[in-house]
Amino acid sequence: MLLYGVVVSVVGFCRAPAVPLSVLPDSSVRVTEVTRMYPVRMARVITPHTALDIAHAVSAAPGPISIGGGRYSMGGQTATPDGVQLDLREFHGVVAFDTAARTITVHSGTRWREVQEAIDPAGLAVKIMQTYNTFTVGGALSVNAHGRYIGQGPLIRSVRAITLVLADGRVVTASAQEHPELFYGAIGGYGALGVIADVTLDLAPNSRVQRTDSTLPVTSYLNYFRARIQPDTAVVFHNADLYPPAYQEVHAVSYIETTLPVTIPERIQPSDQASWTHRLAYKSITSGRLGKWIRRHILDPAMFRGNPVTWRNYEASYDVSELEPASRDRSTYVLQEYFVPADSLPVFVPRLRQILQAHRVNAVNVSIRHALADPGTYLAWAPTEVFAYVLYYKQETSPEAAREVGRWTRELIEAAIQCGGRYYLPYQPLATRDQFARAYPRATALFAEKRRVDPANKFTNTLWDLYEPDRAGGVPDVAAARMPAVLPAEASIALDTIQGYGRSEGAEYLTHTEWDLVYSSEAYARWLRQGKPPSEFPYVQSVGTFWRGYLATWSASRARAPAGFGKHLMLGVIGISTAVEYGVKGLYETTVGRLAELNAPAGGTAEDRYAAQVAEDYALLINQKGWYEFSFRRALVHLWTDVPWIGPGLLRKWERRAWLSAEYGLKAMYATLIGLGTATAYAPDELQRYLVVAGWSDSMAPGATPDQLRRVAWLDRHYALLAVPRYAAFRDALLSLARRSARVRVAEISGNTVVTLTGTAPRDWHPPARSRVVVAYTAPDAPARVRVLLAVDARDLLAVLAETEAGGQLRVDHIYDY
Numbered sequence: 001m002l003l004y005g006v007v008v009s010v011v012g013f014c015r016a017p018a019v020p021l022s023v024l025p026d027s028s029v030r031v032t033e034v035t036r037m038y039p040v041r042m043a044r045v046i047t048p049h050t051a052l053d054i055a056h057a058v059s060a061a062p063g064p065i066s067i068g069g070g071r072y073s074m075g076g077q078t079a080t081p082d083g084v085q086l087d088l089r090e091f092h093g094v095v096a097f098d099t100a101a102r103t104i105t106v107h108s109g110t111r112w113r114e115v116q117e118a119i120d121p122a123g124l125a126v127k128i129m130q131t132y133n134t135f136t137v138g139g140a141l142s143v144n145a146h147g148r149y150i151g152q153g154p155l156i157r158s159v160r161a162i163t164l165v166l167a168d169g170r171v172v173t174a175s176a177q178e179h180p181e182l183f184y185g186a187i188g189g190y191g192a193l194g195v196i197a198d199v200t201l202d203l204a205p206n207s208r209v210q211r212t213d214s215t216l217p218v219t220s221y222l223n224y225f226r227a228r229i230q231p232d233t234a235v236v237f238h239n240a241d242l243y244p245p246a247y248q249e250v251h252a253v254s255y256i257e258t259t260l261p262v263t264i265p266e267r268i269q270p271s272d273q274a275s276w277t278h279r280l281a282y283k284s285i286t287s288g289r290l291g292k293w294i295r296r297h298i299l300d301p302a303m304f305r306g307n308p309v310t311w312r313n314y315e316a317s318y319d320v321s322e323l324e325p326a327s328r329d330r331s332t333y334v335l336q337e338y339f340v341p342a343d344s345l346p347v348f349v350p351r352l353r354q355i356l357q358a359h360r361v362n363a364v365n366v367s368i369r370h371a372l373a374d375p376g377t378y379l380a381w382a383p384t385e386v387f388a389y390v391l392y393y394k395q396e397t398s399p400e401a402a403r404e405v406g407r408w409t410r411e412l413i414e415a416a417i418q419c420g421g422r423y424y425l426p427y428q429p430l431a432t433r434d435q436f437a438r439a440y441p442r443a444t445a446l447f448a449e450k451r452r453v454d455p456a457n458k459f460t461n462t463l464w465d466l467y468e469p470d471r472a473g474g475v476p477d478v479a480a481a482r483m484p485a486v487l488p489a490e491a492s493i494a495l496d497t498i499q500g501y502g503r504s505e506g507a508e509y510l511t512h513t514e515w516d517l518v519y520s521s522e523a524y525a526r527w528l529r530q531g532k533p534p535s536e537f538p539y540v541q542s543v544g545t546f547w548r549g550y551l552a553t554w555s556a557s558r559a560r561a562p563a564g565f566g567k568h569l570m571l572g573v574i575g576i577s578t579a580v581e582y583g584v585k586g587l588y589e590t591t592v593g594r595l596a597e598l599n600a601p602a603g604g605t606a607e608d609r610y611a612a613q614v615a616e617d618y619a620l621l622i623n624q625k626g627w628y629e630f631s632f633r634r635a636l637v638h639l640w641t642d643v644p645w646i647g648p649g650l651l652r653k654w655e656r657r658a659w660l661s662a663e664y665g666l667k668a669m670y671a672t673l674i675g676l677g678t679a680t681a682y683a684p685d686e687l688q689r690y691l692v693v694a695g696w697s698d699s700m701a702p703g704a705t706p707d708q709l710r711r712v713a714w715l716d717r718h719y720a721l722l723a724v725p726r727y728a729a730f731r732d733a734l735l736s737l738a739r740r741s742a743r744v745r746v747a748e749i750s751g752n753t754v755v756t757l758t759g760t761a762p763r764d765w766h767p768p769a770r771s772r773v774v775v776a777y778t779a780p781d782a783p784a785r786v787r788v789l790l791a792v793d794a795r796d797l798l799a800v801l802a803e804t805e806a807g808g809q810l811r812v813d814h815i816y817d818y
């Protein structure tokens, strides 16, 4: 039986070839960042090479414009939906280098590595930068980065001057003396005021440094730092790693200026530091308590053996490639950072420990670093002397896991704020607007300055789409027209109270395979209703489309959120059962059935008509329920009680009667078995789904079925949560909404931002530009049409539906509702 099913499946697969559809040229681009969790579809990416190119691009674009440096910020800070990104990575190089004055001027797209390579031969080093040298100078300035330096702090402390391209294309110079409002606004301003073009930085001598380390209880660390580290002017780098999962001990590491000869002669580390040993180390550290124990007691003691002497530039030239895992599909490594007044360490650390432990955060470590106060940026994260707590952890990428990260992140932000501290903005935008306002009270002053130099609000990005102070008073329509790429924290918090809201994304694509069976059952019912002979139905091709759909959706789901083994097992059982059923049916109908058809009267026998009716009822039921819920027993009983035994075409009548009895009888038994198994394996599914929309108004009853789309709650002023019945009603409600309102945009469906839909269209159909074809194959019963599975971003769903409706060529059968 199994072998027969496999043979039918293979033959069917070959006879149902995929149809390549020409997708309309789509000039939009997906911009993503290092975690891959915040892809943003933008209209265009422009790569300027000169400051003049930047000025021209800025004057020419009406906005929105976002600015991209190395794109290592972790939440869409370099992008905004449908906007233009200025990708500054090609705008790099040294403009001026003065060894006597120890200053360098570079284009903002220059990476720290390039700066180091330029200054190292002159015996100089960067004064302040991050731990890794992969970032651009402009990206570092815009977040006002910091490193592990002692006696330093925010990067602005090493900046002499910048040039800034404003929204009208003007280029101005800004420093602490000249246009200080632009200087303190652009540095740490995340691209809100304009594009930082050139940057003049102070440099430091490239001294030799010797590493020392010790492990101590975190409770002793503040005294240790005040007594041993802070007063020692020879300490260049210093940080203390708090070990998870106990968070009781720190491993303090210092690099102290020395006159000893170097033990590592390389002056700068190689740029590619990816290696399987690094990947293995991070994987084992994040694979449970044992991994963390191994790190603490085996890996670190081995790594920190001896007291090597290196050049300062060597220690400041790590490359982020050393952190890159083999894949970020299912889980990803992420950073967060909290800045708390240094003396509040004894209050903040226990709170940090409690939150991380309560939420079982899979931390690699929390690195504690010191920073002196900021000289006056609007978005200063160190208004006073602080310790930075840099949390590096691993998280799953599923929507539910991401929501849980949002919950504990907000707790940590609250803890930092309550200690008089702040959180860092280049990471995931999970704070509430209220938390942002409390952490960064001078954001209002920054945006007052922005209104002066960028009145049309040209420059924006995901961060400012969510937190720009002004938008609090914006009109609700703003949300629909300029819907941020990310749902605001307030809306996510409100969603936490909705039972059964979030659903797994992995199953979504694969569900198409089950629907393919619905389509073939509908096609069969249609076939019989039209009086076509069952012997000519394309049974084998119908099996083939199942497997074709399965392979395409499996590969699509692998790249997003892979489904579990159970789902594949279930689909395998369904596929093979269907292949056996259709194979046997095809064999019988094309032999015995075809002979008996010769005896059938015009319009068929009563049994033929009965079979057509049963096929129709069955197709109707499986649109909403499992196939095994169809009562084949009742179909069998009615065949013998309701259909006359005698009539025209007696031979065909009795052939059908015998065949249908066998079919219904066998299916009744199989359905009982499967039904029992399914009832024990799965809880009954909910019959409604939720979607989050922006631009909704309660007067928007969607067409003839106003009760189908029900507003459950306002999540915040812009976003409404709607409940929709599943299946056909879901499709109809969305089609109706697409027809009626261009103002509404869907943000999420059941917590997911990608939606799939199927339909049939003529073979020469062009899919809408904002959709992606997952698979397309000839509809077995209508060779002139193709069945197509499209994936669409939720935010584009209604526009795509409106476009396909207007085109009139795609008949949408189903919108997958998770």
Ligand SMILES: Cc1cc2nc3c(=O)[nH]c(=O)nc-3n(C[C@H](O)[C@H](O)[C@H](O)COP(=O)(O)OP(=O)(O)OC[C@H]3O[C@@H](n4cnc5c(N)ncnc54)[C@H](O)[C@@H]3O)c2cc1C
Pocket: 034, 066, 067, 068, 069, 070, 071, 072, 073, 074, 077, 078, 079, 088, 108, 109, 129, 130, 131, 132, 135, 136, 137, 138, 139, 140, 142, 143, 144, 145, 146, 147, 190, 191, 192, 194, 195, 196, 197, 320, 323, 335, 426, 461
């Ligand atoms: C592995 C890792 C380690 C890190 N370690 C540290 C650390 O030790 N210390 C620290 O402080 N931070 C650290 N960060 C955060 C990092 O400093 C920021 O994400 C920084 O912005 C990255 O630089 P980038 O060139 O990738 O900037 P991007 O991510 O490209 O841009 C960041 C922001 O700056 C804006 N921007 C970029 N260029 C310009 C410009 N020329 N003019 C105006 N606006 C611009 C962008 O619009 C965006 O809002 C780390 C991040 C990662 C991923």
